Amino acid sequence: MLVLWNGQLLPRTEVQVDLEDRAYQFGDGVYEVIRVYGGQLFLLNPHLDRLVRSARAIRLDLPWSPSQLANQLRELVAANRLVDGAVYLQVSRGVAPRAHAFPRASQPVLVAYPLPASRPTEAQERGVRATFVEDIRWLRCDIKSLNLLANVLAKETAVERGAQEAILHRGETVTEGSASNVFIVQGRVLRTHPANHLILDGITRRFVLDLAAREGISTVEAPFTREDLLNADEAFFTSTTQEIVPIVEVDGHSIGVGVPGPITRKLLRAFHAAVQATIQQEV
């Protein structure tokens, strides 16, 4: 495997992270995961735009423009002959003697490499179980940062409960999943938490809202409660690697009639069509 390391493509074994890299000691950095379909980086520009926003939010100056990053990522995909998978990209504030305040002279450290990813076909057809976990994260969840311990602990709790995903709630309000956004269908309306400081505005979240609009489905970005979710007609989560996955059960309660509902399936068909269009697109 070749890894993109500060602009160079290196064999995985030659990449050496410094122990005083601020990502290692403070989680002081930001990241993206970008899906690759048919050798194409899916929704690349929105991902890079969000990386720029995340970096700006933690006041990390990126020395690369989005178009430079796009070119480097395309080279990474080509060099690894990556057809179907994902690319993980992270930027830290750099290497400096340990101190909380920003170092006066550090160069950001960029690493990107391929991650395996395959379409969760069975989960999309049958739906999955989820579980409620209290949302104890910080108040800047809109930043896609490397401070992911709360997400890690929530996901692990889900796995231990035999669930696919943790649905986070702050008080009674459902915010998002541990690594996804959560949608519910109430009657003919698709609803998801607004993109404020309490959630990460997922690229797939935004894409699904757009798909819904094109499919004539009404959408509302407004908070909803755990009870709203349990009483919803349908529910699903979205993420870059999972696309759209129906939620059919939460902590033993069936959602709707306990199988993926018609609006979720309609959105899945539209999503798959968009992926097919990407795959067939000329390089």
Next chain:
Amino acid sequence: MLVLWNGQLLPRTEVQVDLEDRAYQFGDGVYEVIRVYGGQLFLLNPHLDRLVRSARAIRLDLPWSPSQLANQLRELVAANRLVDGAVYLQVSRGVAPRAHAFPRASQPVLVAYPLPASRPTEAQERGVRATFVEDIRWLRCDIKSLNLLANVLAKETAVERGAQEAILHRGETVTEGSASNVFIVQGRVLRTHPANHLILDGITRRFVLDLAAREGISTVEAPFTREDLLNADEAFFTSTTQEIVPIVEVDGHSIGVGVPGPITRKLLRAFHAAVQATIQQEV
């Protein structure tokens, strides 16, 4: 410099962190900073006990007992001929292909190395300025984890405002500093935020509470507001590397009469005496 790396002492340049170390991608780990005076690790056991508690809180199984860790840290100090300084110690959940949930088989990665530290004599004599910054951290601040981005941003804000430390407040309640605990003196009573999930229970915080009791100073662990702090007779912060530092001004408001007060100075003398006793202790 020699670095303790999973039980071995290695030259700094030979330590190579893997890019899929979970500390690098998730901040999935815990740490301690331990002060060294006269070649002695100060308050070592409380630090190691807290490391064990932090690890347990994130369900990371430490493969080393506190006494094994103590021995390894003493070897590190000796090998580096460290007399006055500090030791940084971090443990991550280990290296594994990137996924939020815990890896089924990963070995924790331990790194420890010397940090420079000297007594902030001038700051202790004259006192320092601090500034209020909103506390936006997660709700498990009692865990000394590697998710430090909120602390980093708060400290940077303080530096940019010409202050030594950021005093975090959640709503009107003062919690702690960005890398310290905060105390106020009201009349003859020393007051600090209780050790719950909203603050890190500093080893120096606990030590100072004990010193105060021995010096006949009443202590109360109870929340206080920003206004209480501004109206306090004295204020100071505590940390492993800074010991006790008087706060004489917050955002342009003098604390007390704007110089270090008698109770703060009494505690500083007692603290210095304890350090002297450590330095004179037999190895």
